[in-house]
Amino acid sequence: MQEASYKDRVYAIIDRTLNTLKKQKEALDKKYLSFLEYELLGKKKAPNFKFNRKEIYHIFEWYQNKLESENKWDELDLAREVLRIYAEKDFKDYTYDILVCDEVQDFTDIQISLMFDMVQDPCNVFFAGDTKQTINPSGFRWEDVKRHFYERKLDVPELKHLTLNFRSSGSIVELSNILLGIKEKYLGIKSEELQEEWKYKGRPVTVVSGINENDMLEILNAAGAKRTILVRTETQKRRLKKRL
Numbered sequence: 001m002q003e004a005s006y007k008d009r010v011y012a013i014i015d016r017t018l019n020t021l022k023k024q025k026e027a028l029d030k031k032y033l034s035f036l037e038y039e040l041l042g043k044k045k046a047p048n049f050k051f052n053r054k055e056i057y058h059i060f061e062w063y064q065n066k067l068e069s070e071n072k073w074d075e076l077d078l079a080r081e082v083l084r085i086y087a088e089k090d091f092k093d094y095t096y097d098i099l100v101c102d103e104v105q106d107f108t109d110i111q112i113s114l115m116f117d118m119v120q121d122p123c124n125v126f127f128a129g130d131t132k133q134t135i136n137p138s139g140f141r142w143e144d145v146k147r148h149f150y151e152r153k154l155d156v157p158e159l160k161h162l163t164l165n166f167r168s169s170g171s172i173v174e175l176s177n178i179l180l181g182i183k184e185k186y187l188g189i190k191s192e193e194l195q196e197e198w199k200y201k202g203r204p205v206t207v208v209s210g211i212n213e214n215d216m217l218e219i220l221n222a223a224g225a226k227r228t229i230l231v232r233t234e235t236q237k238r239r240l241k242k243r244l
Helices: 006-022 035-040 053-069 075-088 109-117 142-151 170-187 213-223 234-243
Strands: 099-101 125-127
Touching (some): 035 053, 213 234
Parallel strands (some): 099 125
């Protein structure tokens, strides 16, 4: 299928940068980082636009001013406002005994802060996630999750890595591990992105080349029942459903 467009990739990086600029909550009345604070962030915390941060910050200021002039909030502003309300009022009757959050890799730093405030005992939070499955480019790092415990003077729990994959066959996991090795070689890699093991080998992965899309669709139409086709956009999904 077609790759994500250049515009989609740019929007994803911009979104991640926005989350970086708004992720701090040292002071709840401070909506975002100053340019100097943003410029001083290390590459791990702000890996995008290392040499274009001044231009990006101007775009960000335009975006934030646009929100404020039209009296609008994005998700980060909303999370910050709820945090402010929690800080000013007693909401013990509206907190949870235990909080379990899956897919934590898609949450921003300030949203994770909010989850800590939503539980009566911050030790009773459980986060699970996989950085290799990130959908929203929030700049997530497990080190930042640990920081939330440290800032609250809590014992930092041990990060448990689950490496046995029950969802996919061994042939798919092997392919994923190979791609992870290529990523590590050419792009660098996060320490928590570990290779996985498998329970069942399954059929070998087949890479098909030298065939046009129409011929491939004819094959799928004849023999594609009970198979899963991954697409990048809703438009592609609708087009394939119509064709198949």
